[in-house]
Amino acid sequence: MRADAKHNYSHILATARGVIAEFGTDASMRDIARKADVGLATLFRHFPxxxxxxxxxxxxxxxxxxxxxxxxxxxxxxxxxxxxxxxxxxxxxxxxxxxxxxxxxxxxxxxxxxxxxxxxxxxxxxxxxxxxxxxxxxxxxxxxxxxxxxxxxxxxxxxxxxxxxxxxxxxxxxxxxxxxxxxxxxx
Known part of the structure; x- marks a missing residue:
């Protein structure tokens, strides 16, 4: 995995942890991407x-x-x-x-x-x-x-x-x- 992709992956996970802890497992994937400051396509590339x-x-x-x-x-x-x-x-x-x-x-x-x-x-x-x-x-x-x-x-x-x-x-x-x-x- 490239360094930037690895960074995005880790950053998305860290952001998702906070969003899901706050809003539960039904938290919006769009909200996770937005809070992680990545595009929805980037989120789905890492997590389909x-x-x-x-x-x-x-x-x-x-x-x-x-x-x-x-x-x-x-x-x-x-x-x-x-x-x-x-x-x-x-x-x-x-x-x-x-x-x-x-x-x-x-x-x-x-x-x-x-x-x-x-x-x-x-x-x-x-x-x-x-x-x-x-x-x-x-x-x-x-x-x-x-x-x-x-x-x-x-x-x-x-x-x-x-x-x-x-x-x-x-x-x-x-x-x-x-x-x-x-x-x-x-x-």
């Missing part, structure tokens, strides 16, 4: 679809969350690892309004640009959940898909102004329900 732009924008964060799961599993008690990762995942989906819908759709569409990243993320969460279950610390009936759905639900709650003030409390209620064994400090 909204999903391609979102994949480039979100892939790094999704990969970081996936790596965080492995790190937590290797270095932390299973129940603490699961709740810590759950908290990080919920914080991520709250950052980008509308990302939950995209991630859920990507999981059921193997042709989606986001499919691999989202599937890897769900697998990482599933491993943490299964590890906690194997140690008798998490509800046995819960699945990785259930955990992913809870991330989506908790992220959605944080986006709703009428629930936002209670989102931390609701996170604690949900995480306590996921874990079947709690230490006195956590109860």
């Amino acid at each position: 679809t909204r999903e391609a732009l979102l994949d480039a924008l979100l892939r790094e964060s999704l990969e970081e969350l996936t790596a965080a799961a492995a790190t937590l599993q290797a270095s932390t008690a299973p129940d603490v690892a699961l709740v810590s990762w759950l908290r990080e995942a919920v914080a991520f989906v709250r950052l980008y309004s509308g990302v939950v819908t995209l991630m859920a759709a990507a999981l059921s569409d193997p042709n989606s640009a986001l499919h691999v990243s989202c599937a890897n993320l769900r697998s990482a969460g599933t491993r943490l959940l299964e590890n906690a279950q194997a140690h008798g610390m998490a509800e046995k009936e819960m699945t990785g898909s259930d955990l992913f759905a809870l991330i989506a639900a908790l992220g959605w709650l944080g986006d709703q102004s009428s629930f936002a003030s209670r989102s931390e409390y609701l996170f604690e209620v949900i995480s306590n329900a996921v874990l079947s064994v709690r230490t006195p400090r956590q109860q």
Whole structure:
């Protein structure tokens, strides 16, 4: 990639990150191009679809969350690892309004640009959940898909102004329900 093209690519991504954080995943591609001070054709040359732009924008964060799961599993008690990762995942989906819908759709569409990243993320969460279950610390009936759905639900709650003030409390209620064994400090 030429230096100017690489600069445009990075600049568009940085601009898109801000626009999407402010207006959600339905932000106008035209607005992104305008704020990045590039032509719409330049934007579409780098990112032919909204999903391609979102994949480039979100892939790094999704990969970081996936790596965080492995790190937590290797270095932390299973129940603490699961709740810590759950908290990080919920914080991520709250950052980008509308990302939950995209991630859920990507999981059921193997042709989606986001499919691999989202599937890897769900697998990482599933491993943490299964590890906690194997140690008798998490509800046995819960699945990785259930955990992913809870991330989506908790992220959605944080986006709703009428629930936002209670989102931390609701996170604690949900995480306590996921874990079947709690230490006195956590109860």
